[in-house]
Amino acid sequence: MMKCILFILITVSLTFSTVPSCHKKETNNSSSHLSYYFDNREIDYINENNININEIIPYVEFESFNVYNFYEYENLRKEKNYTYIQTLNRINYPNFYKKYVSVKPAIFTNSFLTLVNKGHYVDSSFIPNDIIALKNTNITYIKRENEIMQANKTILENYSLLEQAAKKENFNLYVFSAYRSFDKQRYIYYDINNCNDETVARPGFSEHQLGLSLDISTLEYGLTNYLKDSEEYNWLIKNAHKYGFILRYPQGKEEYTGYAYEPWHFRYVGKDVASFIYENNLTLEEYIYDYLEIK
Numbered sequence: 001m002m003k004c005i006l007f008i009l010i011t012v013s014l015t016f017s018t019v020p021s022c023h024k025k026e027t028n029n030s031s032s033h034l035s036y037y038f039d040n041r042e043i044d045y046i047n048e049n050n051i052n053i054n055e056i057i058p059y060v061e062f063e064s065f066n067v068y069n070f071y072e073y074e075n076l077r078k079e080k081n082y083t084y085i086q087t088l089n090r091i092n093y094p095n096f097y098k099k100y101v102s103v104k105p106a107i108f109t110n111s112f113l114t115l116v117n118k119g120h121y122v123d124s125s126f127i128p129n130d131i132i133a134l135k136n137t138n139i140t141y142i143k144r145e146n147e148i149m150q151a152n153k154t155i156l157e158n159y160s161l162l163e164q165a166a167k168k169e170n171f172n173l174y175v176f177s178a179y180r181s182f183d184k185q186r187y188i189y190y191d192i193n194n195c196n197d198e199t200v201a202r203p204g205f206s207e208h209q210l211g212l213s214l215d216i217s218t219l220e221y222g223l224t225n226y227l228k229d230s231e232e233y234n235w236l237i238k239n240a241h242k243y244g245f246i247l248r249y250p251q252g253k254e255e256y257t258g259y260a261y262e263p264w265h266f267r268y269v270g271k272d273v274a275s276f277i278y279e280n281n282l283t284l285e286e287y288i289y290d291y292l293e294i295k
C-alpha cells in the first residue's frame, strides 16, 4: 500500500517537473517518468528507503546527483543550510580545495572559467586555441629576448581597453607575463625553483598554460609585493572586473587558491562573473564550488 501511494506521488510530482518533449511516451505508466531520471535499481532504492519524492525533485535536474547518496546530501544540506549546488559539490567533490592530493583534470574546459590550480591540471600537450602574440596588439608589455609573449585573443581585446582606461588616469601598466607553455613551466619549476611548491606551480598545474592570465604591473614595481601600495594597483583592483578580470590570488584566500597573495596576477573570467566575484569578495575556486555544478 505504501509503495502504491509513493508511486502515485512520484508520478504526480515528476509529471510537473521538466520532462523533455522527446521523451513523451504513449503510456500512463508512472515508471516511464521515473525511468527518465533513474534506472530500475535506483527506483527500487527510492521505494525501499521511503525517500520522499518531494525532497528528491529539486535534485533531479542535476547530472551529478547520485540517488544512493540522497540521505548524505540531505543531512548536509539541512545542517549547513547549503544550496543544492553547494551540497552536491561538497559530497561529490570533498577534496576540491586540496593541493596536489587526488588531483583531477581541469574542469569547465573550453570556457573562460576553466579551473587549473594545485588540484586541477592540463596535459603537457594542451595548447590553448586562440592565442595571439602581444606584438600584434597595441598592448604595452615587457619585451625579452627570444620570447614571443602570447595570450588568448579575447582577453587581450579586453585588457587593451583596461590599459587605455588606466592611461587616462596616467597609470602606465605593463604585461610582464602571459601564456606559458608546459615545457616552460617545467623548466621554471625544476630548473629555476628546484621544485618549490610554495612559490611556483608544477608543470600542468599553472593557470598561465591556459593563456587566460596576465601578470600586470608597473616598471617601477615589477612582480613584487611593493606593487600593492601603488596607485596603479589601487586603480586596478577597483576596475579590473569591468573588463572581465579578477585578482586571482588575493590576500587571505590561500586556503582556497593554494597561492600566497600575488598582487600582479589577473585572470580573465568574463565581465559578469568577474563583477560577481569582485562584489562578493570571492575567488574563482569559491565561485565554482558554491555556484556551479561540478560534473
Ligand SMILES: [Zn+2]
Pocket: 208, 213, 214, 215, 264, 265, 266
Ligand atoms: Zn602569474
